[in-house]
Amino acid sequence: MTSLDKSTDVATLGHGDAPLLEVDDLYVEFHTRDGIAKAINGVSFHLEAGETLAVLGESGSGKSVTAQAIMGILDMPPAVVPRGAVRYAGRDLLTMSPKERRKIRGPEISMIFQDALSALNPVFPVGWQIAEMFRVHKGMNRRDAQAEAIRLMERVQIPAAKDRVRSYPHQFSGGMRQRIMIAMAIALNPRILIADEPTTALDVTVQAQIMALLQEIQEESGMGLILITHDLGVVADVADRIAVMYAGRIVESADVLPLYADPAHPYTEGLLASIPQLEQKGKELYAIKGLPPSLLRMPDGCKFNPRCSRAQDICRTDDPELREVVPGRWSRCHFAEEVLGD
Amino acid sequence: MGKYIVRRLLQMIPVALGATFLIYAMVFSLPGDPTTGKCGERNCPPEFVAAFNEKYNLDDPLLVQYGKYMGNVLQGDLGEAQSGLPVSEELSERYVITFKLGGMALAIEAVIGILAGIVAGLRKGGFLDALVLVSTLFVISIPVFVIGNVSQLFFGIELGWFPVTVPFEPSLFDLFMPAMVLASASVAYLARLMRSSMAENLRSDYVRTANAKGLGPSRVVGVHTLRNSMIPVVTFLGYDFGALLGGAIITEGIFNIYGVGGYIFQGISDQDGIAVVSSVTVLVVIYLLMNLLADVLYGVLDPRISHD
Incomplete structure (x- = not known):
């Protein structure tokens, strides 16, 4: 490889074969007073330009921690990354200096959060907060940056953007606030956008609008989108591939349609079964029994075995590997073929 | 507004x-x-x-x-004290000195309190944090007349750095040690307030967003965190100025300062109702005005507070 000039656009560095983003055997631990909480235990996935990867899991499954590790915004300490790599266009982000990393964060990879009211700074106008991206990363003056902020607010369909650029976050509705977050995240045309539960705090109708907006922006810009959610309904229409996380690991990964049609892991099977269906009206709703394991005290063998209806002796002793069951379908289950066959 | x-x-x-x-x-x-x-x-x-x-x-x-x-x-007549002198004349001279003392104490409180709070809040649980916590607890636990007399003895007499008592027409230097003594407890409270405010805001979601935007640490702390952390602190400073003027009674007594405090003290022991009530009335009005100023500032600093 030729020597890397710092000013070189990272986009030109990507080799034909290197994925846009590659998370490779990532581990994240939190060193707490009660012990070491193993939040992420060997997560690997990749993302291509223009692709939408949904990361699905319940609270505490490690999906948000994964996102924050990619962004490099984990609080260290208490967080520690003992192993693994996060390669952006072939370059490992985890070994970069903080300064280099900041040049990627925002301009190349950006992120939107669940609750836009708390994620936006309450004491600065929204336009100021969007314009800050241009002022800090592009060295733009106030007026030009403000004009860019208005352009972006129009782009995310905020009515009367020009008049509202000086308003504060609390003066917007939830949906409009999330649009502001999106405007801020896409300000510098990042190649990857990580959306951490972007619609969880919103009404159902507004959820659909926000998802449509994200999809539209993605189609226009060709960026890769990582959609973190616990909502199977949101995922189905939008995502290309799904990675299901449980206890800090990916337990199943597949294209959307095959996964919905026929899951290859008991956990995914349980998740799909818990979606309320109209024909079930009057019957009891299905729920996966038990609770996710404590990150401080993981069970032996398969981490899902205490809650799994298919668990056998081998599940309580041997931890299964994530393996390709059929081409393009990965599952971390000793009996993946049987689950897939049902 | x-x-x-x-x-x-x-x-x-x-x-x-x-x-x-x-x-x-x-x-x-x-x-x-x-x-x-x-x-x-x-x-x-x-x-x-x-x-x-x-x-x-x-x-x-x-x-x-x-x-x-x-x-x-x-009608603008604060009356005549039992000494036969008009209260307003006496007060106008004395309030200049008390204001100087209170203003200096407020400045000392703001500078030291905010800086100590930032340093402590940035690394909660670190050495400097522990130092700030222990030293402020120490200062809060000691009554102001003890701090006053001890610093008079130590810095005034033993070390000779500052005048032991304050002359009739004091310079800023003459008032420095009394202002430090007057500010001592307030500094401690303010540092603790700033510390917890900083630490809380550093954990907030919008600071995480600021990090995700790729801003440098100085901008994340200096712009995004500080601005929010200052809201309760500035308000506290506004309320505290009135308290400092009231607290000056003890400090003025210790350092023999020709201020309002001494006048009120004298008035109480002489049962000079006119002198006491007039002095305190002025204090009350100043206190109320400072509270109003603090509330107005609160609205300016925090756009979520509306004064309409």
Whole structure:
């Protein structure tokens, strides 16, 4: 490889074969007073330009921690990354200096959060907060940056953007606030956008609008989108591939349609079964029994075995590997073929 | 905003009336005879007592006395102290000095308190944090008259860095040690307030967003965190200025400062109702105005607070 000039656009560095983003055997631990909480235990996935990867899991499954590790915004300490790599266009982000990393964060990879009211700074106008991206990363003056902020607010369909650029976050509705977050995240045309539960705090109708907006922006810009959610309904229409996380690991990964049609892991099977269906009206709703394991005290063998209806002796002793069951379908289950066959 | 200020100013009227009446009533009900000692080593002759009572309306019932007094105050006449000097003249000289002292104490409080709070809040649980916590606890635990007398002894007499007492017309340097003493407890409270405010905001979601935007640490802390952390601190400073002026009574006593505190103290021991009530009335009004200023500042700093 030729020597890397710092000013070189990272986009030109990507080799034909290197994925846009590659998370490779990532581990994240939190060193707490009660012990070491193993939040992420060997997560690997990749993302291509223009692709939408949904990361699905319940609270505490490690999906948000994964996102924050990619962004490099984990609080260290208490967080520690003992192993693994996060390669952006072939370059490992985890070994970069903080300064280099900041040049990627925002301009190349950006992120939107669940609750836009708390994620936006309450004491600065929204336009100021969007314009800050241009002022800090592009060295733009106030007026030009403000004009860019208005352009972006129009782009995310905020009515009367020009008049509202000086308003504060609390003066917007939830949906409009999330649009502001999106405007801020896409300000510098990042190649990857990580959306951490972007619609969880919103009404159902507004959820659909926000998802449509994200999809539209993605189609226009060709960026890769990582959609973190616990909502199977949101995922189905939008995502290309799904990675299901449980206890800090990916337990199943597949294209959307095959996964919905026929899951290859008991956990995914349980998740799909818990979606309320109209024909079930009057019957009891299905729920996966038990609770996710404590990150401080993981069970032996398969981490899902205490809650799994298919668990056998081998599940309580041997931890299964994530393996390709059929081409393009990965599952971390000793009996993946049987689950897939049902 | 204008309407809000007018409304607040109007609300001050009953508060000021109530406060002055309470003070008037308390001085009125002090035991003892105000003419004691006015006539040397003997009881005053009845004619003197009668004239004295007549002059200060002491024979009237409390409410009438108070009414007569307030009538004069509203006409801009703060009355005459028992020494025969007009209170307003005395106060205008003394308030300059007390304001200087209070202002210096406020500046010291703001600078040291905020800096110590930032340093501690940035690394919660670190060495500097522990240092700030322990030292502020130490300062809060010691009464101000002990701090005052000890620093007088140590910095004034032993080390000779500062004048032990303050001359009649003090320079800023003369007032430095008294201002430090006056500010000591407030510095400690403010540092702790700033510390917890910083630490809380550093964990907030919008600071995480600021990091996700790729901003440098100086911008994340200096712009995004600091601005939010300052909201309760600035408000506290506004309220505290009135408290500092009141607290100056003790500090002025220790350092023999020719300020309002000494005047009030003298007035209480002489049962000089006019002097005490007039001085305190001015204090009350300043205190109310500072509270209003703090509330207005709160609205300016935090756009979520609306004063409409």
